[in-house]
Amino acid sequence: MAHRNNGGADPVSICARYSDDPTALIEILHDIQHAAGAIAEGDLHVVADRLNLSRAEVHGVMSFYSDFRREPAGRAVVQVCRGESCQAMGAAELIRTLSCALGAEPGETSADGVTLEAVYCLGNCALSPAAAINGKPLGRATPARIVSAVEAA
């Protein structure tokens, strides 16, 4: 259960860091994705083996949570909030404009490697509309501010 910072970034080491505890599966998947950018099929098999779970169980968990990816995202991930608070401040228009500017619809990655995601609440509702670029929050978002943050990313 304890989180110890020893060892490498391969799935076996990551599982070992959590004492092969199956209740830590989500933490383990986060760590694998953080290290590799995505969770490969082979990693799932290793994790299932180490935690004594079936591959179906591990697959079921991974596919349930929207954070986990089978394929790496682009070089920049732009998350734009679609929550009600952001909609009250023009999020729908922001997403439309941004899709054109970036050349990617929500859920897609543009030709030059920018992934656009519509998300449901970044918890920055007092500074709506909210966005995040590679996890870095951006409040009072405008297409221009997002595009310049992507260029700086």
Add this chain to the structure above:
Amino acid sequence: MTTAWVSGDSAARSVGADEVAAALARGGASVKRNSSRGLFWLEPLVEVETPAGRVGYGPVSQDEVAALVADGMLEGRDHPLCIGAVDALPYLTRQDRRTFARAGLHEPLDLAAYEASGGLAGMKRALAMPPADIVEAVVASGLRGRGGAGFPAGIKWRTVAAQNAPAKYIVCNADEGDSGTYADRMLMEGDPFALIEGMAIAGLAVGAETGFVYIRSEYPAAIDTMRAAIRVMTNAGWLGNDIGASGRRFHLHVRRGAGAYICGEETSLLASLEGRRGEARAKPPIPAIAGFLGAPTVVNNVLTLAAVPTILAQGADAYAGAGRDRSRGTQPFQLAGNVRRPGLVEVPFGITLRELVEGFGGGTASGRPIRAIQLGGPLGAYVDASMLDLAMDYETLAANGAMLGHGGIVVFDDTVDMAAMARFAFEFCAIESCGKCTPCRVGAVRGVETMDRLLAGDGAARHIIDDLCELMTDGSLCAMGGLTPNPVRSAMKLFPEDFAPRSLT
């Protein structure tokens, strides 16, 4: 050297607080990063320490810092961006901050400052009390679950305390997914020791030696701060095998969510905490009897647990003295959406919606008339401008078909398309449903389709939506499907003109 405070809260940082802090340091200030005051329209807010107290400037952009410093900002001189003494702002003086008493005052991980401002007093008192007395103090305070359900916290604790089990757990629900709410995030980033103290007190009260804070992955700064705060409290002896040299144990761990709104529902959260798909399950058994790994478990929201140290330190009566009827104490309301002065407003229950939205909030940010307000997150009902005099407490809102939820208030001006918002409520439910029960999984998808039919001119669709809403309310396994009809039905009832046939884009 003059000390200038710039919030390190992720909301402040999202509008350039880091850059402002760096520019101030270049301008000769000693910059310290405080927690958020919850005055978001002023962010980035700079607070300069002067002999007369902290003088505020905001919102300050990095490009303005050099000129502000040249104009005497670091001496607290007047300026168009100067808001005067921060503590004297009516937005703050008109509040009754208890859970957020420390908001903005010091560095979040400064344990000495925490203790100097009343922190750990509740823990010390709890360590000297029989566990049953701690539980009864929380019962007497009238504290109800701040996550949305409003269940009396003390009763839940009493249930867990009464279980005879080899292991019990304290789980903090920090999966704050409701749009319009950010108080949990503010508290974890700004006053993490208060949450840890509240959880440790809960452990002492019910006989649990292990706790988990389940934090949504959308809150990386809160995750980092909570982890750091746990290390500080462990090193100081307030967590671990011998808390406060009492011989009692309490260990606390942070677990991350992974992008699933449903995990804010307690049975889904527990499944996720066990490393499984975050699927809701039927209750009973309630988590207080069979929770994490089947053991008796207290599951409380961040704000519920963070209110506990104050209750223990100042006494149950002091807390219960605020509020009205069965809504005791204070509620941290969160103003969001199209509002001029968005921010955190902690006041006793019973304040009117008008005082919050017009008094504190200053009306809409756009300057246009208020048309709709959604209370209590995406599963809460919409109200219209004629309902602004509603008293904000659990019972009054329930009697008017609305709910308090987690205290989020999202304001919309007269440009809002309420049919689009009603459709969005179904769409959100379809995306975020865990899929376990049919009314929610299928009902939400059919809801979107049927709403589209209605807006395309199929009058028969209205009855189908009514029917569907009734089925989802009555037949869903949890609040996700069960409450999705709230925003849909309230929008259709209050704004029927928006549901006339139209050409769909």
